[in-house]
Structure formats: structure tokens, C-alpha cells
Amino acid sequence: MESVPNLAPVGLPGDTDSRPARLQAHHLSVHFAERSALEDITLGFHAGETTSLVGPNGAGKSTLLKCLSGILAPSHGEVLLDGEIVRRPTSRVAYVPQRSDVDWKFPINVLDVALMGRALRASRLYPVSDHDRQDALAALHEVRMSRFASIQIGALSGGQQQRVFIARALLQQADVYLLDEPFSGVDAPTQTLVLHILDDLRQSGKTIIFATHDLAMAEQSADVCVLLNRTVVAKGPASRILTVPNLRSTFGGAMDVVLQPRA
Template identity: 50%
Template structure:
């Protein structure tokens, strides 16, 4: 197995909101060709860390780098997939139009989207099994279908890193399986994938690398290594989990 150098990294990262610190002294390294799961309870700083890694939030202290260079803002090679709850799903826009907006950074504002752009969007939708609903309104979609459209929009921007905030939350099993398959393909092509989740079993099954986080990094490494009773108790505050079953999944 090829070990890639870190594509995204944080060194001694601290983020304050107002007077409250969301993250303290975080050091993480994310490699291309790996799926990294960020795990922690609500308010643990998972979304904040993803936003720092995508260049949306500047660290209060410490630094974030992409391919060794400091991240000073959003980067064309880093694609972010927000939580579904961040979006106004009643907005009058079709699945195809939403997918095309993935090209907003790279297309001239003076021209309409070209035929090849539309073909690329249809191909991205085909990849996620949504091409038959290209002309449907987004508010008519189920949660799983909405998540697939988000992924298709992300696929339009062929970046080197893909950051997803809670992609498995509230989606049906076929969508989960499809997400896992697509993330696997992207990983094989060398993309660095990071996703935030509450779901330990999902992470144990799909991630090469797990980061347990609760304001600070509790543990960092392969899921089979970091999913110990002690680490999970520190992360989730003593929530009841079946460690043996998780280990079995991770193995």
C-alpha cells in the first residue's frame, strides 16, 4: 500500500468563537488515498475542523496547510459538502441546475453553462444514480437523494481533497452504500477524503483513519486501534457502546 505525504495538515490549531474555544491544540495529518472519519458528539468541533481544512475559517492560533502551503482561504482543489440542514431545500432549483453550480468557481460569469458542462453534470448525476431525476426539483427529493445530488455537485469540481459534513446522517441504506462505493473510487484515485460522523460502526467499516475529537483530539489512527473503551468514553462522555462489535467491524 502506498503511503502518501499529508495533503492537509493542522499544527497546534486552536479556534475560538467569541470567548469560547471550539478546538484546542489540534494536530492532524490527512493523506491522499485515505478515508478519514472525524468522530465526536455534537459540539465537539468536527464541523469547525472541516471548515478550517476547507479554508473557510482561519485558525485563532496555529496553522492549517494544504500540500505543505498555508491555507489562507478556500482552495480550488478542496471541495466541501455541507450538511443537508445548512441548505434551503424549498429553493426553486432543479437537480441539474444545483449540480452545475459545482462549476461556479471555474466558469465565466459572462457565458451560460455550455453543452459539455451540462453533459459533465449529467455524468456526475449518473455516477450517483440520479440522472433520471435531473429535471426534478430539489424539494421533491428524499434525504438520501439530496445527499447524492450534493455529492454529484462535489464531483463536478475535480479536487484533490473532499470534505463532507455528516454525509451519512438521515440517508437510506442504498444511499449509504452508494456513498461508500463512490468514496472508495475517489480514494483509489488518490483523493483525500474526510467526513464527519456520529456513527462509529459506519466509520469502523469505511474509514482507514479515525480521529476522535471533543474540543481536542482524543485519539488518531486506524479505527481498530483508536476505538478503545477509554478513548470512546473520553470522546462521547461515557456513552454506552459495544466495543467488541465495533472492533469486529473494524477488523
């Protein structure tokens, strides 16, 4: 990571939080060929705060999370972690990808997927140790998956796979946790389990950002909500941002169908 000492702290108009953000997107744009997926995104994410990211299919939620994790280089702008530019994945930022972004046929067992959480710290001099293996089993135990340790990841159900990726993120002992639709397709007990884990992380001062299509979850399980559709449509306290006008601005006319009262 490279330091940018003179960069001013960023925030949106109306952002009342004057604390320096731990993670910042600074005038971030992403262009794929002729198409622009994100345009001039400036956002700050604080320690001990959970942010939900909401927007229609194709809004750029996954693209934003990939940029924040250092996996995808933005076309313009930068991502800053405690003021330093993030150019590649770092052990300080854990990322749980959207299910559709994972190659589930990759021949790897559950324990080794969890151990990937240590890969950014491991090196030729300090390879993965027995201690790491014990920690990986403990993380799998936390998500109730330790008895599946030797099973191929592709053989698990969707909700079980999601829990293994949460274990991988836990093992990373990061400061920032980025989760792309962690609740999609998982049953109620798994949702509750993941929510408890995220709440513990938040209380211990971690920064959490999750993308979701579940508006109730976006409101009730986050402190801050960002409405995104290629640009930031609105950002603010989760309890106040999911208004009908804001949702219409984010989703367009399609939202009117959802907002119609039932006959």
C-alpha cells in the same frame, strides 16, 4: 493560496506515517465569541487515505471540516494544502455540508446544484459550458439522480438531496473530499452507493475525510480515525482507535450507557 516554505511537516505523537500530508491542520483553533469550538488541532491527511471523524454533538467536527474547506477562517493556526495556506474555498477541496447547514428552500434545481461543483473553476471569461452540463448530468447519473435534473432541490427526499451534493463534489474533480455526516438519514442502498464512490475516489489517490456518528462505519469504512472533542483525543488506524477507553475519553460518561451490555 500563499506558500509557507519553511513550515515543518506536522503529525501527532505516535503517527507512524512519515509521508508529507496533502492536507494539514496546523495548530488550529476556532473561537466563537467567548466559546472555543476547537483548540490547537494539528492533524495531517494523506493522499489515497480515508479518515473518519468521530465525536459527540458540539465536538467541533463540522467546524473543523469548514476550516479544512476554506469556508471558515480559524482564529489561530492554519490549514495547508500541499504546504500552501488555504484562505478561501479552492476547487481542489470539495465539501459536502451537514444537512442541517443547507438552506433547502433556496430556489435552485438539481442540475444547477451539481453545476456548482464547477463554479470555482468558472469565471466571466470561462462561464459554465455545455460540456460542464454534460459532465453534471454524468455525475448525477453516477448517483442515480439524473432523472431529477430539473426538480427543485427542496422537493427531494433527504437521501436524494445527499446524493445530489455528492454529485456536486464529484463534478469538482478535487483532490480532497470533505463530507459532513454523508450517511446520516440515508437508506442502505444509498449508503452502499456512496461508500463505493468514496472507495473509488480513495483508490484513485484522493484524500477523504468524513464525519459520522456511526461507529461501525467509522471503523470499517476508513483507514484512519480521529476522535475529536474540541481537541484531538486520539488518532490512528481505524481498526485500533475505537476502543472503550478512547470512546470514554471522547464522549465522557454518556458513552457508558451505549457501552452497557444488553440485559
